[in-house]
Amino acid sequence: MAYPNYNKNNKDKYPWMGQVILNGKRKRRLFKTKKAALQWEVSVKEQKSELTQQEIPLTSLLEWGTAYLEYASGAGGFAKKTVEEKQLAFRLLFKEVNPYDPVEKLSSLVVLRHLQKQAKIRSGNAANKQRKNLRVAWQWGVKYLNLPESNPFSVIEKFAESRSERRVPTLEEFWKVYDICDTEQDKLMLRMYLETGARRDELFRLQWRDVDFKKKQVRLRWKKNQKGQWEEAWLPVRETFLRLLKGYQKVTGLQKYVFLNMNGDPDPANWVPYLYRQHWLKRLCRRAGVEVFGFHGIRHLFASLLAADNKPLVEIQYMLRHKSLTTTQRYIHRLKKENREVLSALPDFDTRTEKSTKSPPEKQKAVS
Numbered sequence: 301m302a303y304p305n306y307n308k309n310n311k312d313k314y315p316w317m318g319q320v321i322l323n324g325k326r327k328r329r330l331f332k333t334k335k336a337a338l339q340w341e342v343s344v345k346e347q348k349s350e351l352t353q354q355e356i357p358l359t360s361l362l363e364w365g366t367a368y369l370e371y372a373s374g375a376g377g378f379a380k381k382t383v384e385e386k387q388l389a390f391r392l393l394f395k396e397v398n399p400y401d402p403v404e405k406l407s408s409l410v411v412l413r414h415l416q417k418q419a420k421i422r423s424g425n426a427a428n429k430q431r432k433n434l435r436v437a438w439q440w441g442v443k444y445l446n447l448p449e450s451n452p453f454s455v456i457e458k459f460a461e462s463r464s465e466r467r468v469p470t471l472e473e474f475w476k477v478y479d480i481c482d483t484e485q486d487k488l489m490l491r492m493y494l495e496t497g498a499r500r501d502e503l504f505r506l507q508w509r510d511v512d513f514k515k516k517q518v519r520l521r522w523k524k525n526q527k528g529q530w531e532e533a534w535l536p537v538r539e540t541f542l543r544l545l546k547g548y549q550k551v552t553g554l555q556k557y558v559f560l561n562m563n564g565d566p567d568p569a570n571w572v573p574y575l576y577r578q579h580w581l582k583r584l585c586r587r588a589g590v591e592v593f594g595f596h597g598i599r600h601l602f603a604s605l606l607a608a609d610n611k612p613l614v615e616i617q618y619m620l621r622h623k624s625l626t627t628t629q630r631y632i633h634r635l636k637k638e639n640r641e642v643l644s645a646l647p648d649f650d651t652r653t654e655k656s657t658k659s660p661p662e663k664q665k666a667v668s
Contacts (some may be wrong), residue, residue: 313414320344329648359445361406362399365390389433392418403441408452415456424459431456467592468600476588477581486584488548489559493595495541496520497602497620500595504574506558508549513542522621527592533621550596603631 304320314330318337321327324567327344331337369390373383396414397406409435419427434453469477474494481487494504502520510519516539521532545558552560552571560571585592599620606616617628 302331302334302341331379357423359403359441359447360400361394361397361403363439364403364445364447365394365437366401368440371440372442385429386437389430389437392430393434393459403447406452408455411452412456417457419459424461427459428461430469431458435622466593466597466600467593468597468604469590471601471605473588473590473593474598474601476590477584480584480588484548485551485562487560488544490598491544493598495537496535497599499599500577503559504576507556508553508558511542511558513546516542531621533618535619550658603628607632 302316304315304317314332316331316334316337318329318331318340319326320341329337329340329352331340337497369383369387372378372386378386393414396417397410415427415431418430431453435451438447438451438453442449444452470506474490478487478490481490489503496518498506498520500524502522505521506518510521510536511517515534517536519532521530525532548558552558552568555568555571555575559574561574562571565571581594582592602615603620606619607613613625613628614633617625620628620631622628622631
């Protein structure tokens with residue numbers, strides 16, 4: 301703000317002084333009138349504002365997306381599958397908008413039209429998933445990139461979803477598939493899904509050090525949380541099933557992993573742990589003449605059997621390793637009539653006659 305010049309040497313000629321602080325430094329100039337001093341201060345501040353805007357360019361959509369995906373895939377970020385889902389969300393968005401546009405240009409109307417197109421081409425489920433990922437990415441940008449507080453994805457309402465119920469087999473169907481397995485390892489793997497409610501990847505990475513025969517428990521490890529940190533839990537296992545594992549340990553016990561892809565090769569040095577078993581269970585279902593179900597369907601069956609036996613919900617939650625009881629409740633299905641009839645024979649479940657697991661690996665059929 302302009303103020304009188306108190307310098308005795310020139311205060312008669314320039315009685316007024318203008319003052320502006322730029323980048324922490326004080327800038328002064330002398331004027332004959334107060335009005336001139338004030339005008340100068342205003343002009344300097346306007347020039348400062350223009351320079352600031354030029355020096356700090358607006359964030360582009362591409363810069364926002366790149367920064368967020370680097371965070372998501374970096375240390376402490378998200379699991380690989382989640383990162384891939386987020387990458388897809390940005391790829392689809394940048395097909396509809398110019399990625400070099402500033403973020404301020406992205407309006408809710410543009411977002412709505414884009415998501416409507418995705419719902420039509422793909423599904424309402426897919427559009428909602430993309431909306432969720434981009435909404436979270438924008439919130440991250442608000443926090444770290446000074447994006448506008450108004451989130452263009454938050455105002456978009458969810459699209460109608462059509463979800464097909466997961467196919468949950470009956471216990472009778474499970475045993476039909478079990479009985480036509482080609483190898484003892486295949487039978488053991490299927491049986492372990494039902495005994496523990498494990499996820500597919502958890503069994504693929506299962507090692508013999510994760511089986512405690514003395515304490516009658518197995519350790520399952522998974523990585524599903526937001527930060528991608530490994531978690532583990534020891535789960536109790538019935539003694540009848542542990543006897544099967546103990547017998548099969550003579551086949552792969554010298555190896556690190558419990559379940560190995562032998563690929564018809566009798567040399568254990570060539571056996572490798574499974575990464576995937578694509579279409580394996582589907583082929584077994586078709587050969588057994590039952591409606592196709594997946595690995596996760598067996599997990600749901602496991603939860604339903606526990607519920608039918610009146611096990612407390614918190615115990616079922618522990619066995620499934622869910623963070624929320626709500627998630628566990630979604631896993632518990634009402635058992636069909638024919639399944640309830642099978643449950644009446646559960647005492648025989650422990651005493652099913654098993655074939656010997658001591659046959660040498662070279663006599664086993666090839667594992668798919």
